[in-house]
Amino acid sequence: MDYITIALSKGRIGKQADNVFKKIGLGDCIDLDSRKLIFKDDINKINYIYVKPSDVVTYVEKGVTDLGIVGKDTILESDTNVYEIFDLGFGKCKFSIAGIKGEKIYKKDDILKVATKYPEIAKKYFNERQQKIEIIKLNGSVELAPLVGLSDVIVDLVETGNTLKANGLEVIEDMFNISARLISNRVSYRFKFDRIQNIIKSLNENMEG
Ligand SMILES: Nc1ncnc2c1ncn2[C@@H]1O[C@H](COP(=O)(O)OP(=O)(O)OP(=O)(O)O)[C@@H](O)[C@H]1O
Numbered sequence: 001m002d003y004i005t006i007a008l009s010k011g012r013i014g015k016q017a018d019n020v021f022k023k024i025g026l027g028d029c030i031d032l033d034s035r036k037l038i039f040k041d042d043i044n045k046i047n048y049i050y051v052k053p054s055d056v057v058t059y060v061e062k063g064v065t066d067l068g069i070v071g072k073d074t075i076l077e078s079d080t081n082v083y084e085i086f087d088l089g090f091g092k093c094k095f096s097i098a099g100i101k102g103e104k105i106y107k108k109d110d111i112l113k114v115a116t117k118y119p120e121i122a123k124k125y126f127n128e129r130q131q132k133i134e135i136i137k138l139n140g141s142v143e144l145a146p147l148v149g150l151s152d153v154i155v156d157l158v159e160t161g162n163t164l165k166a167n168g169l170e171v172i173e174d175m176f177n178i179s180a181r182l183i184s185n186r187v188s189y190r191f192k193f194d195r196i197q198n199i200i201k202s203l204n205e206n207m208e209g
């Protein structure tokens with residue numbers, strides 16, 4: 001049997017992926033508190049690596065790992081050449097445009113200032129709607145930007161809405177729904193098709209159960 005390698009995202013998604021893989025009897029070797037970056041399961045012939053979400057896509061695209069588990073947001077931002085093969089149904093949240101109450105996002109001749117961790121997604125979204133924007137790329141605490149006059153609005157993930165509420169912001173427009181996805185290297189998908197399908201089958205049965 002061929003080995004399968006899977007890249008897990010650090011953070012929220014990795015923790016949930018670890019739970020799911022343990023539930024389907026595959027993740028016993030994963031110990032996310034150990035500081036180890038490689039976990040080997042020689043019984044089921046699966047090796048896992050543990051990397052930043054945006055790097056998951058790189059490892060899968062380059063064929064270092066056959067599969068990866070990452071948020072749809074990271075896939076959309078990365079413009080990558082991988083197959084998205086299964087919606088894992090966890091890590092659910094949405095992309096929204098948010099701002100101070102009453103802020104307008106479509107300003108005919110004006111440039112809208114948009115703060116975000118996701119410049120590519122924001123550019124594409126507003127470009128399709130013919131709204132000119134200036135991107136202010138931030139790496140976190142994006143909700144601060146409209147409060148201090150750095151931007152007119154933000155494009156960010158919203159789950160409970162608590163962060164927006166706590167900062168006096170509100171959703172102006174919802175963009176897309178997000179959840180964790182299983183992605184595959186294109187060549188691996190062809191050459192390890194049966195093993196990959198077996199993993200998908202177990203994941204699917206776990207979700208239905
Ligand atoms: N409320 C949420 N806020 C942010 N991300 C969420 C939320 N709910 C689910 N997610 C998913 O979790 C992923 C981010 O996880 P986490 O915040 O732990 O990573 P991170 O370390 O902040 O990522 P990065 O280092 O790339 O910024 C997102 O890509 C998204 O798919």
Ligand SMILES: O=P(O)(O)OC[C@H]1O[C@H](OP(=O)(O)OP(=O)(O)O)[C@H](O)[C@@H]1O
Nearest residue numbers: 140141142156157158159160161162163
């Ligand atoms: O709707 P909520 O449930 O409040 O969740 C959304 C918040 O969570 C994420 O931030 P994260 O915790 O990853 O911190 P960050 O600002 O450093 O990215 C996201 O960027 C929002 O700020």
